Amino acid sequence: MTAMSSLYAEHLALLKQRSDAALAKAGFDHLVIASGVEKYQFLDDRPYPFKPNPHFKHWVPLQQHPHSWIAYTPGSKPVLAYYQPDDYWHVPPSPPEGFWVEHFDIRILREPSDAAAHLPRGRVAIVGEADAALEGVVPNNPKVLLDELHYQRGYKTAYELDRMRRAQRRAVKGHRAAEAAFRAGASELEIHRAYLEATGHGDLDLPYTNIIGLNAHAAVLHYQYQSPERPAKPLSFLIDAGAEVDGYASDITRTYAAHDGAFAELIAAVDDEQQALCGMVRNGADYRDLHLECHLRLGSVLRNAGIVDMDPGAMVSEGVTSVFFPHGLGHPIGLQVHDVAGRHDADGNEIPRPTGHPYLRTTRKLGPGMVVTIEPGLYFIPTLLAKLKAGPNAKAVDWDQVDAMTPYGGVRIEDEVVCTEGAPENITRDAFAESA
Template sequence: MNSELKIDSGLCMGPGTHMVPLELFDTNRKRLVDRLKTKNAPKNSIVLLEGGNDVPVHDSDITYLFRQESYFMWAFGITDPGCYGAIEVDTGIAHIFIPKFPAEYAVWMGRILEKDEWRNKYGIENVHYVEDLNNVMNDLKPSTILTLKGMNTDSGLCSKEASFKGIENFNVNNTLLFNEIADLRVCKTKLEIEVLKYVIEISSAAHRKVMRYVSVGKTEYQCESVFLHYCYEVGGCRHVSYTCICGTGHNASILHYGHAGAPNDRKIKEGDMCLFDMGANYYGYASDITCSYPVSGVFTEDQKTIYNAVLNANLAVLSSAKPGVSWADLHILAAKTLLEDLKKAGIVKGNVQEMLKDGVAAIFQPHGLGHLMGLDVHDVGGYLPNNPPRPTHIPGVDKLRTARILEENMVLTIEPGCYFIDHLLDHALKDPNLSKYFEADVVNRFRGFGGVRIEDDVLITKDGAVNLTKVPRTVEEIERWMAGKDDDKY
């Protein structure tokens, strides 16, 4: 490396916010090179990734707030749009390719950075212009260009394969890279874990602030605004990881409430349960936390019954999660624990194992137990070729975003829930095979209740799962916090 190159220390939003060291991305590039060598990548091959571009709002000249493409961010840590990155597999030498802007660009976007400034900002010595990409590749003479092409099993969408004018003149392999880089993103490095801890802690504090803000007469979006303001003002988190879900009353039974057709616009009423699912994002790294509690700050007996059933499922998984355990088995454990408590409450009846087999748990929790988390809130690597396939033997398990065996340094969410969804309850009560398990009168009493979800972000260590989320969780803790107590506990 050039001895005069003065590398910036990392990516940071300013005083009080976390410094993301450039070493994080350098480490990821080294991991990728090492993995590709074990997979017999062709000699003198080059990985080529294309970053994200500004996206216009329909046909206007306004763009959406930019967020970098996740694989590109993982490898290069570049926050600017319109870039490419390359890694020589034999040597690990990295190159970045930046846009070349006309001089008048400075009028609208500020002074145009020189190549040396890009080198310092991102810690990569070899900086070229995008327009020179073909010439640089001709000079490097790669035997193979490895590009990223594969399907995200969460979305069903394909990754963005790098392309440039002249790539057709090179030998391109788009089958080797995807599975390897996706698998590497599953287990986090120590530096990545530090970023995740930071964004989870900021999100936890923001949730705690909302818990003390919420009251009858306020709107759901006002609670959302408190969360967003805290994460940005205190944590430097310009993005959230997904659209905030601020469901109250019946809206708490809508799993992805908060979308454009229902934009967190309900006025909160007396007796409501709140289900607030919100997570900040810091330099691409995600958090994902759900807190459920009564707007009054004091649980009724029915609210306490459902909340504790979900909490028991959450804690059962948390105590059992460790390397070597199947995520699918943990989903079943959560479902079994939930059904046992619902049976004690007189909501369902019959043999719990038979209920599991017939899909009763999926009526109350139609989603999976949780998901991998990292640079995407539903992180990649859930169903790669060498991992367990999507299970189908029990209804509800087929909704899992991964069925992998847990490994050290995975970060996942544990998010069991219990919802009273009219559509699913109506179907179950009309189905002779399902209706026998339900106490219809009791079920109907809970119509309009909404739902409860308790979602924690956890790190898998060699000794088990460590909960990184810092919010009140038991009924007693929630009631004390909402009453203005326990300030020194979190």
């Protein structure tokens, strides 16, 4: 057995244990998972890019396989109903192969409806979108079962961590190419294309749409375009871009200055605080505390840079840091970029966010095997700054400095960090170090 086969076998064994417990908790005898179906554009015959049900790819490393199903009964070998049409209009899926196939009873389907004959009946938990339904097989998505599975998915297996480290290395190749393109004066679109070429991704199989922001576009948190125009004067570049390996995503952000000066110093200061926060990803740490600590540290950066003349604690309590850092510190990541159950316990009960921090995606306590992003930022967002300028704390702000920084957009630094029994593992920094 190869090392990868062994890792996968251990992963599948734990997945069965978790499924057994979730089925018992929810009162079901069988688990059935739909990969999903292709969806077509309105009044057209062009499909949208297919993205599989994350529960499906948790079991098998298959990405482009609509109309397939997994059926699991505790104590039995799981069934994979694998859709492989006899098609000459498109390239059909290849026969199943790889380190995982020996663990499944594989049934080949020529028509989507054929799957129904291979799926169990009775007390069945069926996980999938409504449009995946077949005759007698209708997704019911039991909440009790999903809450349990989603919560446990926060703790990654050794197999999953291996996939995620590989996704980091794939993305870092793109980040290196993107920085080089920026330094050469490329447009956002040209930088994006350089990223795709270096990672081997296409636009449709990225884990999320790349954020490629030059100058003031770096202040748009989810900037969704890639301008083909080269800026007359490049000042700054923010890239938030990931990659995927066997269904597992990476999510990395870096910010660069075109020249030395105050903005480059701001990037360095945020980077220092980001690395310190990464070091706080420890067993038992409450992620909410990390988020509030981030605000205090960014308040110190603002004060040290002379941008805001206030005590950092007062900046946090008065909401001033939230003007410059309006999002949360980070989120769980794995099969999905914003992975599930970041703010819920195993019974689906919400773990509340701190008052005044409505966008924080993670409120759980950290434990070994959890992977979270740590992504502090400082931005100069005109609509938020206008509200600050009209409020009672305006006098504490050096508006000349703000005006000088606004054309640069903002700073965000993002790594993925694994919580362990001891020191955290920063898989993003490791990947950058390997590529140096």
